[in-house]
Amino acid sequence: MFKLYYAPGTCALATHIALEEAGAPYEAVRVDFGSQAQRSPEYLAINPKGRVPALVTESGTLTETPALLVFVAQRFPAAELAPLSDPFALAQLQEFNNYLCSTVHVAHAHGRRGARWADDAAAIEAMKRKVSATMTECFELIEQKLLQGPWVMGEQFTICDPYLFTIGTWLEGDGVDTGKLPRVIEHRRRMLARPAVQKAVAAERTQIA
């Protein structure tokens, strides 16, 4: 039985959905960001980075969403969540997820976590002001080039889909005009029709438009 440490509204939802899609045995454990529980000694013993998600497995604890997603796909191959034996196709999948973690998630984080990168209050405000533009730019690339449709990688549902869906739930809060992202929003609706997605979303009690 795995333990998934998550907080609502974070990228942990991607792994939460993937575990549901895979039919994996797991328990979801909420980390209370309101009381800064991610900085408690107890949680830092689980994940020294003080972030979510963290997945406790029988072999040890894993972090970082793209790593967790491939792990779930490889541990539960019957769910066919990634083209594991095709180097080029797997690289395309990882390329997409890597763009989400190192560019898109980072763009979003400047709206809430600017203190990571500057100590000056005015600088942190300046970062907030640019989030809508940077997130729009990222999602225009996704809308126009990266999202193949109906799923991210084409006909096959993969671990890219929960990750795009999760980061896409931040768009309205980041001030992005989703009217210009019809394919991304269609993808969101397609995701919300899946029982695994509904179950993970309900468990985290996240509101999604």
Added chain:
Amino acid sequence: MFKLYYAPGTCALATHIALEEAGAPYEAVRVDFGSQAQRSPEYLAINPKGRVPALVTESGTLTETPALLVFVAQRFPAAELAPLSDPFALAQLQEFNNYLCSTVHVAHAHGRRGARWADDAAAIEAMKRKVSATMTECFELIEQKLLQGPWVMGEQFTICDPYLFTIGTWLEGDGVDTGKLPRVIEHRRRMLARPAVQKAVAAERTQIA
């Protein structure tokens, strides 16, 4: 024959080294950042993100360093650059590389590419001032917890090693006191003793302390 698009001083060096370690057939093509060649229509046709690395393969073009590294390992399995059939071990490897791309590389980028995240000149200066602290924090975690030794993942040389080495070449420029990172610096020396590393470094004509 692959084509690796790179620029000196960038994270493309990690893939460059991995291709050498794998004995892969490739040609390295320099993208001249001095003349903003990464923004030229010719290069944007290869990589719409306008960044390096990009790897042109017989099946198409791939980007994003962690994706490229697993691709090289999987395409050239004889080089044994990743524990591809062990889901937990592969996830640990990906967790490390993902930390480098989404946290460490991002911390570094605030010293040179602050305009990605704010338009205000004072904010961009404020970001520069924090790089030495954030890079120090990241590398203390690597020094104390993540680098198992002698290689990142322990006894086995993997695709984590060229990536750590590459990002580690930025430490002095980022104002990090490497005297407090003896294990990271030992890892650098161990890397520089490998013929594949020497060849890639010489080809890029990068100066490394």
